[in-house]
Amino acid sequence: MSLISPLIPIILPVILCAAIGVVWVRCRQPFDHEFVRRIVLWVGVPALIVGTLGSTVISVELFKQVLLATTCMLVFTSIFAIIACWVLRIEPRNFVMPLVFGNFGNMGLPLCVFAFGQEGLAIGLAVFLTTTIAHFSFGVAVLSGKAVFKSVFGSPIIYAGIIACLLIFNHWDLPLSLQNTLGLLGGLSIPLMLITLGVSLNSLKLHQVGKSAGLGVLRLLVGLAGGFASVYFLDIDGLERKVILLQSATPVAVFNYLLAIQYRRAPDVVAGMVVSSTLLSFFSIPVLLYFLGV
Structure with a gap:
C-alpha cells in the first residue's frame, strides 16, 4: 500500500473527473458535445497554452528540446506502428494513426499537472502542441490520402502556439490582468476534457473485442517504446524525460475515433x-x- 499511496493523488482525480462524465450520461443529462468541443478547443486550450507557457519559466533551449523530442517520439512511434501493422498483416492506413496519437490532451495534460505541477504542465503543453499540429496535418493526410492544410491553420491552438512561442523566444511577459484572465479561461479546459473523456467512453462500444483489445495494448507498447527511443536517442533526462515518457504512454485519443468515422x-x-x-x-x-519515481 505504501507503494501505491503516493500515486493516488495523481491518478484518482483523473478517474473521478472521467467518472463524472460517465455518471452524467447514465443519469440521462444533456451533454452538447459540439459546444464543449468548441469551447475547449477555441477558448480553453488556447488560453491554457498562452497563459501557462507565457507565465511559466521555461527556457528557449528547453522549449526547443521538447519540440524536437516530441517530433522524434512521433517518428519512432510511427516506425514501430508501421512495422507492427506489417507483422500483423493489418491495413496501416486504418490503424497507424490510432497507434501513434495517444490522448496527449484529455489524459496527458491532467496527469502532467497532478504529477509534476506547473512546470510539468508547461512541458506537457509543448508536447500537446506538437502532436496536435502533426495529427491535424500528417495524420489527416494519411487517413484522407491527401494533404490537408485547412484543418491545421483553422485551429486556434496553432495560433495560440505561435503566440506562446513569441512570448518565450522574446522573453515577453503578459500584463497581470491578462494572465489572470487566461488563467480563468484555461482552468476550465482540464476538467472539461476529463468529463468529455468519460462521456465519450460511455458512448463507445467494444467491437471485435479480441482485435480491439490487442491493438489497444499495442498502442500502449509502441507509444512507450517511441518515448523511450526518443529520450535515449536525444540523451534527455530530468523532468523533460519524465513528461515525454508519461505522454508517450497515454491511450488512444478519442479524436482518432471521430476521424475514423x-x-x-x-x-x-x-x-x-x-x-x-x-x-x-x-x-x-x-x-x-512508480518507475519514474513520482
Missing part, C-alpha cells in the same frame, strides 16, 4: 481501441509513474 477507417475497431487502451492505462500508467 469521417474517413471510414474501421471506426468500430478504433472505438474498441479507445475503450480498451484507456481502461488498461489506469493500471499501466501508475506502474510507469
